[in-house]
Amino acid sequence: MAxxxxxxxxxxxxxxxxxxxxxxxxxxxxxxxxxPNSLKTIVSLMLSSKFPKALVWGEGLTxxxxxxxxPILGHKPEAMGRSFRDVWSEVWxxxxxxxxxxxQGESIYIENFPLxxxxxGYEEDCYFTFCYSPIYDETGRICGMMxxxxxxxxxxxxxxxxxxxxxxxxxxxxxxxxxISALAGQTFRGEGETEAKLAVxxxxxxxxxEAQAMLTAEDHxxxxxxxxxxxxxxxxxxxxxxxxIDGPVIALxxxxxxxxxxxxxxLFTNSIKYGALSSDTGRIDIKWALADTQFSFRWSEHxxxxxxxxTRQGFGTKLIERFVAAHFEGNAKIDYRPEGVEYNIxxxxxxxDF
Numbered sequence: 001m002a003x004x005x006x007x008x009x010x011x012x013x014x015x016x017x018x019x020x021x022x023x024x025x026x027x028x029x030x031x032x033x034x035x036p037n038s039l040k041t042i043v044s045l046m047l048s049s050k051f052p053k054a055l056v057w058g059e060g061l062t063x064x065x066x067x068x069x070x071p072i073l074g075h076k077p078e079a080m081g082r083s084f085r086d087v088w089s090e091v092w093x094x095x096x097x098x099x100x101x102x103x104q105g106e107s108i109y110i111e112n113f114p115l116x117x118x119x120x121g122y123e124e125d126c127y128f129t130f131c132y133s134p135i136y137d138e139t140g141r142i143c144g145m146m147x148x149x150x151x152x153x154x155x156x157x158x159x160x161x162x163x164x165x166x167x168x169x170x171x172x173x174x175x176x177x178x179x180i181s182a183l184a185g186q187t188f189r190g191e192g193e194t195e196a197k198l199a200v201x202x203x204x205x206x207x208x209x210e211a212q213a214m215l216t217a218e219d220h221x222x223x224x225x226x227x228x229x230x231x232x233x234x235x236x237x238x239x240x241x242x243x244x245i246d247g248p249v250i251a252l253x254x255x256x257x258x259x260x261x262x263x264x265x266x267l268f269t270n271s272i273k274y275g276a277l278s279s280d281t282g283r284i285d286i287k288w289a290l291a292d293t294q295f296s297f298r299w300s301e302h303x304x305x306x307x308x309x310x311t312r313q314g315f316g317t318k319l320i321e322r323f324v325a326a327h328f329e330g331n332a333k334i335d336y337r338p339e340g341v342e343y344n345i346x347x348x349x350x351x352x353d354f
Contacts, residue, residue: 005033057144074119108132247288276304301340309336
């Protein structure tokens, strides 16, 4: 459409096309040519955003959304130009009060909010992190709100699965450590020099069990990266002299600490079984750095047996790549180099919680 009154819709987005083609005369907003400049500007900015956004305007809560918001709507009846109340009628008892507060001038932000919605012809339990922000016109009057939202359903479900698995792992690991310690004690106690070696073995076994318990704890504490490395390697592990550690004091919290611990545990276990620590000559270099907003971490093995890439991607690889990358809001990649495994984390997130 070559109408200059709709120049604010410039672009080829699907939502822009819907706005052009909708019969707005049947809404309280009227034809887009007559929209106030403030509304045109906000719609233009929203349409150019890659983040899911829905604009709610006027007393009738008329909905205008961008392309990124469409997947959240699913197969609901067309939402463009409809009342936000009607679009989300099945959950209005939950989000309606928040919308009312926003129209009164209060910004709303909430993470992983549970909602049971119907967008594909059936009810589904979903989770969303969103912000409702009031919008003011030229006179200072609240005329609408912006709904900026990200669906977090998959993340929440994965976290629940991880919690359940971790609980089972803690239980089984505790039983396994206790059983191995008891069997070793019954087998070797009272055999002269073996008695002293038994004490060392049980001490190391206890250290490993404590490290595993920390990895799967629900309330994973804040810890420096060096502390996380030491918790895996353990001050009493024989491989300590073959691991070089270098990096500034950086404390990690919550998910980042947990995910890095899980990655270190996976890497260390695999190194003992197949990598550098499976031989007498292998070594590991662990380095990390923080420059401006970029965080980098590298695990590099060398001197061990030649490395052959696995024929399939197992759970461990998915964990240390996808799980870590998500929590660090960056990239995590393991490289099976012939001379030794290398693992890198790169994060440019401004919300590193260091």
